[in-house]
Every structure is written in structure tokens, then in C-alpha cells.
Amino acid sequence: MRSYYKTNEWSVIEEGFEPQKHEASESIFSLGNGHMGLRANFEEKYTGETLQGTYIAGIYYPDKTRVGWWKNGYPEYFAKVPNAPNWIGIHVLVEGEDLDLHTCKVSDFTRELNMKHGYLERSFTAELKSGKKLRVNARRFVSMVDDEIGAIRYTVKPLNFSGEIEFISFIEGSVVNRDSNYDEKFWEVLNTGAEADLAFLHARTRKSGFEACFSMMVEVSLNGKIIPATSQSLLSESYAGKSTLVSVSSGEEIILWKYAAVLDSLNYTHHQIVEKCKQSVRRAFEKKFDRLFDEHSAKWAVNWTNSDIIIEGDPLAQQGIRFNIFQLNQTYTGRDERLNIGPKGFTGEKYGGSTYWDTEAFLFQFYLSTESDHVARNLLIYRYKHLDKAIENARKLGYHSGAALYPMVTMNGEECHNEWEITFEEIHRNGAIAYAIYNYIRYTGDKKYLAEYGLEVLIAISRFWKQRVNWSERKGLYVMLGVTGPNEYENNVNNNWYTNKMACWTLSYTLEAINFVKKSDPDQYHRIVQKTAFGFEPESQAWQHILDHMFFPELNEEGIFLQQEGFMDKEQRMATDLDPSERPINQHWSWDRILRSVFIKQADVLQGIFCFEDEFSTDTIRRNYEFYEPRTVHESSLSPCIHSILANRIGKFEDAYDLYLRTSRLDLDDYNREVDEGLHITSMGGTWMSVVLGFGGMRIREGMISFNPHLPKKWKSLSFHINYRGRKLNVNISEKKVHVSLIGGEPLQVEINGNRVQCVQDT
């Protein structure tokens, strides 16, 4: 597959304007800074197909859930991420004629996402219907330093005419979501206003009552000389803007700088938000574009020092991994423990911007390994703070005694997804949340976390598993009926191997954690026993009994862990048997057909093997991989990364590389033909794992970090940075050697291909 975008190790570049690719490019070229983000919509008017998208972290709209088939236990709402008022707009009127790339002739169009410095830049020549030609360049960024600020530099040069150009810079509050069911608006504008040099718009989300204020200021220069402010205010109930008229001659250059501030009610009260927003934009205006940009770019340099991966010899892979790391850093910064990571980040509406198990299962490792520990810890505390709501959620479903079921999808701890087969049955998420605690402690060594927060969560989740299984008289074992595993192309199956495995592991780890806290911190143990009303022996014995008597479906002679009971009754077809025109099957087959087919959406048994790799021999891993990989269609973005890591583990290096490219360039090459809807942000953590855990072969076992790398043929070298227990390590792998250097922190023993070496800092 030839990439539509130019391959460049630090940039994604589009050359030439193809309107039918525009919505896809709007996703690809998205910008964000953890607090807000936006798709690569054009500043100027565009009457072609476009998915307008401006998003603010933590703000959601509770869409109605109660429908005809509503059943007890269904959540009250489905959270959607509301497309926020658009603050980038700069309409350009050339002697009264609209600049609109849909209606004029466009040439020399380029669009660049510069990942090194974190900006979007676009240049083009437009020939209007009147024959007037102009050259435009627009650069913008949302600041990584002051995450409430965005800035645009918009340059226009008339090529064959002289005359007046009007720039209408505005904030548009009359915005809709594409996923609104009844075209209802999610925002209402409370107020708009303008002062001599500034305009603002204050809006509130319907139902959920979040507020946001948007302010803007503009400055214009002609041939490098600032033009004194002569803007006129344009105001309506849902619109605030400034019009600036500039007389210009052919060949002259106008630059318009637009500064914007976006503040919201997560951080400001109703009464202060407008004033604070005006102050913020004034501060930005005073700093000017270049200084704001330099600060921003310097922060990106730090990000890259922490998390860059360098792949020599494979520009496609290099661009792919950088694109993923760039997006991960844009989406979540770990500054605010109330926030989390939506499947599409700030790049689209789909999946409602809410938190899924993706965070713990696919993203956690990236932040754990590239940021200081508090970032990963914030992700754990996010769930700790939702524990009461998870207990309440379980209670609504009929569980009791402090059992917790974390929501499948959430904005604030409440369940907000409404398919029973997901909400009620995809309970393995509870296991992922427990596993992240284990993973955090394994990586950081911070065992105190158990006493402080972790154990309470583990006990509540173990109680859930205890109540969720039932004893089968027929089998003389515990069974877990009616679940949906990670492979969502199956629903309501019995004894999903992965879920049963996760449940047992949680019970076992909780027992271990209880003993640890009891011994190491009796005061905290006492506090937790009180708080959770822990039932001592009887409760832990019941867990142990389940552990010792859980049913796991297996193909006995062949040593295959069966995805679920009855799996072998399906018609056993291979993904390669599928006609390419039928793929992805989720776009070509009815749901009915998908459910009955053998085809697997994403790693399920293999996800479990990935989590508990050390329990299985290489042979067992290979047998299961060879059974499941041919049946897997990888129609979840979360799938190829796990397969790639396991392929490396068992020495199927070509598979590993093919699967890696698929995850790494999923969005850039639009494998699943849906990138127009937004990027697969949460899978990007999986991509990172497939490099560092897969090709880098990084593992942590009993406090020892080790590397068993294997480079794909094409790669000359691979190097990456790791934050590990207060050290900064650089791992450099080439065909001939593996070098781990200590860049910061105390000396450390590491294991490379089975040999222990001492790393000390170069002096």
C-alpha cells in the first residue's frame, strides 16, 4: 500500500489537495495539548465535505439512553464528546469574493504536520472565479506550555491583483455534532461580546452544564509592518468576531495573527471564567506568536527527549512510530488526574471521548515508561476516585457487599454506554484495572501504592468476580456465563478463557496484596479492613476455592486455550479465505453473520497470554498464536500490536514486522478505512509496546529490567528512551550490539539477552 502522505521522519506531509481525502486529513493533521484539541479544519470558509471538530478535555454531553428496549441496569445516558465552538475561523473575502477551497482552483497545496515542533502548516495558491490569484500560508498550534492558548499565523499574498481583502476572524457557537441523533445542539451560547481589540463567546453544554469561554484577538501586518487596529466587531447571539479590511497591492504580504484562549468550568467558576479568558488571550497577544511558539516548541523538545523512538533504515516505520508518540503526547499529559484518554482523543466524535479499558490495557505502559511515575499513578488514581461509583454500578446490577464493576465507558465514573452485551458483559475491563495496579508496582517498585489506594480497588474487584461466577454441578467447577471477551465479534459467550483467566489472576493477586499489606503496614491494613468490611478467612477462602476450581475451556490434545466454550462448533475458516472485497467484515457483513463466524476482531486468548506470558512455555504460546492469528481479522486497532509482540516472543519475526507496520501506520495508511472519523489514539499505546516490548524485548521481572531485542531485517538500529525507577535509560539496538546507557539517576543493573550488566552514567 502506497501511503497517501509523504514519508518524512519528522513530518506528515500532504501534497496536492484531494477533497475526497479531506476528512481523513482533518483527522491525521489534528492538534492537541491534553486540555483541548481540534481537527485540521480550514480557517477560511470551506463549503466542501468537512467534519468540524473542536474538543475540550473532560466535557461531555449526556445523550438520552432510555429507549424502547431499555432494561433494568441500563445507564441513564450515553456520553458524547460535544463538538465545541470553533475558534479558528478566519474567513477571507477578496473584493467581496469568498476564499473557499471548494469553489476555487487550488494549486501548490501542501499541508504539513510538523511533529518535532508540534504545529500544522498549510500553503496553497488559490485562483478565485474572478481570476484573482493569491498565495496563502497558515500555521497554527495549541500550546503545550499554556494549554488554554492557541495561535494562528495566516499569511496572504495577492499574486495578480490589487484591492481590498477583508479578514473575518471569529468564534462560532452554533455548532453541531455529526453524531447527534436528532440534530439537537449540545451547546447553548450564554453570551457574546467584544471590546476594542478582543471578542469572546461564553457557552454552556446542554444537560451537563459544562461552561467554556472562548476569546480571541487579532493583529495584522502589511509587508512586515503592523497595521494599527481598525477592526470592526461582529456579534450575534452565537457568534463573535472581528472584521479587518486591508488594502493590498499585488505581491505584497499580509499576515494576520489570531490568538485564542479556551477556558472551561473544570477550572473556573461561572463568574470568573469570562474575565479570566480575556486575561489569558491578552497575555498571549502580548507575548506574540513567535515567543509563544518557541516556548511550545521547547516543550516538544522535552517530550521527544523522554519518548522518542529512532528507527534507522525504515522511514515508513520511523514516521509511523513518531506519529503515534506525537499523538499520545498531544492527548494526555498527566497534569490533571480528572482526565483520561478517549479512543479518538481530540480528533473525532466517535466513541464519545470517554475512558475505556484501553487506558489500562494499551496506554498505561507508554506513560509508565516515558513519563515520571506520577503520570501513570494519576491514571490509577483516576480509577481509585471512581471506586464508589463502580460499587454503585455493580449494586445496580444486583451485586452486593462492596463488589465493584468499573464502567465499560465513562466520563466521571458512571457507566455511560448502553449495549447490554458490552456494558453488562464485557467485564474483563475489571481485570485490566486490577492488572494496571500490578503493572505499575512491578515497574516502579512502589509497593506502598497497595496500602494507600490499590488494595481497596483489588478487594472490590475480587468481590465482583466472586459473585459473577457460579458453580456448575454438571462440571463440578466454577463457570462464568454470559460474558463478552476482548473479541467483540462474540457476545454473551460462556467461559471466555481470557475473562476467566483475568478473574482468577485478580483473586490471586488480591490475596497476595492483602498478605503484603497486613505484614508491611498493619495500620493501613486495619484501616482497609474497616473501610471495606473485609471478611477475613471466609472471604479469602471463598476466593481461593474459585481459584482452585475454575473451568477453562481447552482443546485438550492440542494445548490450545479455547476462546470460549463451543468455539470449535463454528465453521473453521481462515482470514485468508476471505475475499478482500469483504474486508473489513464489519463494513461488509451483517452483525448476525459476524457473530456466528469464527473470525476474531482482536486478540482475546492471545491478550491473556500477553499479560501472563511467564506462565506459558514458548511452545504453548506458539501453538496458540498459530491457532488464533489466522482466524484474526484485526478489525480493532487494539489487535495487531499484541500479535506483533507475541510473534517476536516466539521468533516469528516477519509476522512481527508486518503486524507492527499495520499498527504503526494504521491511521497514516488508513487500513480500516475510517480515519476520517478520527485517529485510533488508544491503539497508539499498543504500537509503542510493540516496539519496546516487541522488538526491544523489554520485560520487568522481580525488579530487574531486561531486554531481549530482535530487529526487523530492514532496521539498521532502534533506539528508545525509558524512564525506570528514577533512571533515564537510552536503549540502542543495532544488528551487532545492544547498548543501554544511563542518562540520569543512580547506577542500575540491567539484563541484556540474559546477561546482567551494570549501567552507570557517562561522566
Added chain:
Amino acid sequence: MRSYYKTNEWSVIEEGFEPQKHEASESIFSLGNGHMGLRANFEEKYTGETLQGTYIAGIYYPDKTRVGWWKNGYPEYFAKVPNAPNWIGIHVLVEGEDLDLHTCKVSDFTRELNMKHGYLERSFTAELKSGKKLRVNARRFVSMVDDEIGAIRYTVKPLNFSGEIEFISFIEGSVVNRDSNYDEKFWEVLNTGAEADLAFLHARTRKSGFEACFSMMVEVSLNGKIIPATSQSLLSESYAGKSTLVSVSSGEEIILWKYAAVLDSLNYTHHQIVEKCKQSVRRAFEKKFDRLFDEHSAKWAVNWTNSDIIIEGDPLAQQGIRFNIFQLNQTYTGRDERLNIGPKGFTGEKYGGSTYWDTEAFLFQFYLSTESDHVARNLLIYRYKHLDKAIENARKLGYHSGAALYPMVTMNGEECHNEWEITFEEIHRNGAIAYAIYNYIRYTGDKKYLAEYGLEVLIAISRFWKQRVNWSERKGLYVMLGVTGPNEYENNVNNNWYTNKMACWTLSYTLEAINFVKKSDPDQYHRIVQKTAFGFEPESQAWQHILDHMFFPELNEEGIFLQQEGFMDKEQRMATDLDPSERPINQHWSWDRILRSVFIKQADVLQGIFCFEDEFSTDTIRRNYEFYEPRTVHESSLSPCIHSILANRIGKFEDAYDLYLRTSRLDLDDYNREVDEGLHITSMGGTWMSVVLGFGGMRIREGMISFNPHLPKKWKSLSFHINYRGRKLNVNISEKKVHVSLIGGEPLQVEINGNRVQCVQDT
């Protein structure tokens, strides 16, 4: 359980007004005539809780289906039955003070549904806040003779005052559905108008574009003397009415007659409907109330002759069965082959008024046995006419070569339900549609129906089963994965015994039907082969192979047919283990918990045994009944009837009676605490079966009608009428004897308790 309503063999009577029971009573006292119907809303203003409901057969609103989790194959819309403009309204203002039963003191309140003559009557004394007292009597009916006509006689007598009373008689077009998701209106009013003595309102449903016109005329008498028309017209965009002012003295009597006509676009064009509607109401007005009522009552006398069941010695059972028969006759008359029977008939919004498998599985036998054959035949032809859409529906899901999947829920042949586990998986409905053809021919002997219509439907359904099963290498048998059986408390199960059974039976009956048509009507056979592109031997051999190699889950040693694979892994609890406060579980348990429990919503394996009773020994039936009955919570109205019939079959007569009472008085005694939402119309056919097939023991085998009756202890006698192959039979069963008398038609041999007797007409 003491009934809230008074027990009377021909009436349902409510004495005293209990506002919290009002919505339930609005359902119970509903009226209908096959073309239209309405809940027992008050004519006068009522500001208390009420579910306004006026419905017109065949009119639906296509509610949006496309939601976030929309998947390929989902239908485009969910059909709702729109609450139509209200034509019964008569507001009463006593010296400017509203008569409103919610705000005044009510005494001597009675409400009667007279089933013999088919009317609703209500009387009460109201004391207004001003202290004025008046006595009111209101009777209304919707004509069974002219099904576009309704009439109300509204009588008012001031008891302690003299003064002016204003009657505002109106048609209200600004109506909503309670089940509208966004409070959107389903109707828009096109026009309203008034003439000297008449008012009308012309409306159209949004999206679906059905039109209906409502017209009304009023007449008023004082002390028996008609008052010359002095009405004032009241018109707005969505309202048309007449105001009549009457001066009255204490003790005098005012009668207001309101006549209404309701015409719709199933029968009239846009251009003619208003004029025709005015003509209709004028005709009714000229006939006057008493004559309209007498005609109507005479038609009810005919209905009762055809379908009455008389139970002596058990007034509760008598009232129960009459209530059921009354509602069945109100809901469907068989006049229009485009219509069918919604689960709530004309009594509520729930389930969208659409056609379910209920028609074939539970209602068909009633119409087959109490009406002339064309009524049941119309029900079959309804499906025949939808065959192309059923093929199209299957095609959307990935089936091919003329396979048909009839919709689970439909208004016009298109699927319009949107839960995948129902729409895609509850495929046993296809079997019920095939079975109704068999049942019709078995009962009527009309084997020509196969060549004319039936065989095409059977072939298309058989093709569906062929494609729906798959070969399990592991089992060496065919399996049917991912289905939902009649017991909807299980979803997406493998090898539901009932569905597998239905599939095999269809294949076998289709093969038989093909051979029959081939021999008996070669021309038609040729036509059908051409039309369906029937594949001869290879196609029929493939069906035979499935027939011979289908997997059926069984508990082998115990001779129990297992509801589905894995059923015995569930915790085996009995319904009697449930705390009564938890029942019905669908109102107290989460869906999650229900799905994983052993509890059965409605007959599933037993439904199959009911259909194919002759294949099983009494012992087998008993074993399965004894296994399933204790696990069944009967939370579908369609459940107890089948259990009751089987209980009679195996001699569990007390069970049979208990279950019968439960189905017979389901709504009158509100077993499932939901009668406020409407009546369980479709289950009423099951009730009828539980009397005639259950206690009456009626069966048809090879053209011979037989009776093996057993009366419940309490019953002195049971008698019912049957239409059978051109004969009218009266079956009279008492403890001592069974007497079958021929009331009309040729002599006939019947079998009574195993003895054949010749029935001849008394002369």
C-alpha cells in the same frame, strides 16, 4: 388475589374512582373495532395521570434507528404506533368552572365495560370546588358495523344548582406519544375547519405520511327535548371544536351526543378524505345514537354466537375468557388483509402496534376456529404478500438464493425492530410462519393453498434454515449457533432445541409440500419452480441431509430436551426459590442477572412440544414439563397458556387450572403489574387455546376433529362454538357428558374421548 374489578359474567365493572388505578383502567376499558380503537380516557378534562391513546390500524411512525452502535443489517427504523388526534374530548364548564375528576370530589363512580353489547359506560357524581354538584353518565362505542364511526352519549344533571353549563366538544391534534424519545410530535395537522354543525381536523403522520381525517357533530337535548343548534366553532391550527352553552336548572337533564368519523389514507386519497369524512359523520348523525348502537350491538351478538365460551360455576374464569374473546374481536376482524394484530391492539403504545410471531403462534388458532376460513387465510396472505421483503431482509443479512427471513416486528413487511439479539437471532419466527400454513391446512383441509401461496413461502423459509445452520466438524452434525429462542431471557445461545426443531420440521414439511404440489398440480408446480428457481434434487437433498444430521441438545439419561447447549451449567434454581418481592424479575433484576439465571420467561422447549405433541410419548412430555415448569417465571403473557395446555395433556389438572386463571385474568388481575401500558392482546389467543385445546382437548389429526376434555373441578360445564370445515359446532362439556352438536353445515364425524360419533343437525 382479589380482583380490583367486580366479577360479572358479561361486564367488567369498576366501582369507586382510584386515580392511581386510572391508567390501568384506561387499558382495561379500551374499545376497538378492528379499524380503530382507544383507551378509556375521560371525555372531560382530566389533569391527573393519564395515558392518552387513540389508535388507527395500519398507521405507524418510523422512529429513527441509527444510533451510535448501529451495525450492518440493522433496520432503518423502529415502528411506533402513533397516538392519534383525540376525538372524544368534551370539556364541561359549570359556570366557568372546569369539571375535572382530578380536582373535584368524586362519588358514586362506576365504570363498566359491557362486553355483550360492546360499550363503555361511566357514571359519577362530582362536587366542584364551588360546591356545585352534578351527576354525569357517559356511554360510548366504536361501531363494529361502520368501523369509521364512534359515538358518545354524555348526560349531565345538576344536583344542587342552576346556571349555565358550557360543553366544549373537540378534536385535539396536538398529541404526543409517551414513547417518543425526544418529545417530538408524530402527527402534523394539515387543516382544521368547521361548518355550521360540524368540525373536522385533517392530519398527517410525520415521515410516514399517513393521513387521517377526524370529523365530529354534536346534538344536545334538555329534559329530552333537542335544543336547536347554537354551537360556536372553536378552531386553531391543531384543534377543531364546538362550544355549546346550556342554561339548566337543578334536577334537569342535559344529554350531549357526539358523533365522530375517522377515515385514513389506507382507504382514501388526500383529495377525497376530508369530504368523505364529513359525509360519514353526517350519515352517523342522521342515524342517531340509538340506531347506531343497535346495529353495533347486533353485530356483537353475531360475534358472540361465533366465539363465545360459557363456563358454568366459575364466574372469575367466565369473566376472564369473555374479556379475552371480546378483545380479540375488537382488535382484528379479518376484513382487511393489510392489517394484523399488534401485541397491545388499540390499548397502548408499547411494542409499536406491529406484527410479531404472536400472530401465527398464539392468535391464529382463535381466528381459524371461530371465523370463516378467509379470516385465517387473510392472515397467511398478509405474510405471503411480504415474501419479497422477507427475501430482501435476509439478503441484507448476507443470505442469498431466495432465502427469506421474515421480520421479527413489522408494519409493512420490513423489519422494524432494532435489538440485534431479537432482530437477527430470534429466527424461530420463520418457523411459526411455516407452521401456520400447516395448521391452516390441517384445520381447513384447504391443501390447494400450498400451490396457490404456501409453497413459495415454505421454500424460501427452508432456504433460510439451510444457510443458517453450519456443519460442526467436532460434532459431525449440523449446529445452529447464535440464536434467541422463545425464551427471551436467553440471548445468543447455541442450539436452542426449539429453533433446531422448528428448522428441521420446516425442511421436512417443505419436502412433503413440494411432492404434493408436484403430483396434484403440475402446472402450479412448474410455475413455482420457475419463480423460485428451485434447485430440484440437489436442493432437496441438502435439506434432507440437515434433517438427518441435526444436533439436538439433550440430557441423555433423563430424556429432557435441553433448552440450549450449556443450560445445565447454570445455577439450577426454581421459581419458588425466588423471594416474591423480586418478582417479576424483569422489573427487579438487572438484565445481566436475568440472562445468566436459569429462569425461563416463556415456554421454549415446551412450545416445541406443544407444536409437535404427537411425536412424543406422554412420559416424555411429562418429564419435560416437570423439568421446565418449575424454572419458568411466566413473565411473558404468552407463557402460561402453553403450560396449561400441556398440563392438561399429562393429567396435571390443578396446574392446568392455575395456569389458565393466570393467562385468562392476566390483565384483569394485572399479574405482571404493567396493565397501565396496555392489554396483552396477543396472549388472549393463547388463553382461548388453553380452554379449547386444553380443557376442551380439541385436536385435529388427519382431517378428524377430536375432543378429550377435562373440566376443572370448579366448572360445572364448559361450552364453546367452533367453525370447522364449513360446519358450526357447539361443544358442551359437563362432568357427566360431552355433547357436540352440529348447528350448521353437513353432517360430520367427530371423535369424543376416542369414540367416533356422527354429528347431524337437529331438525
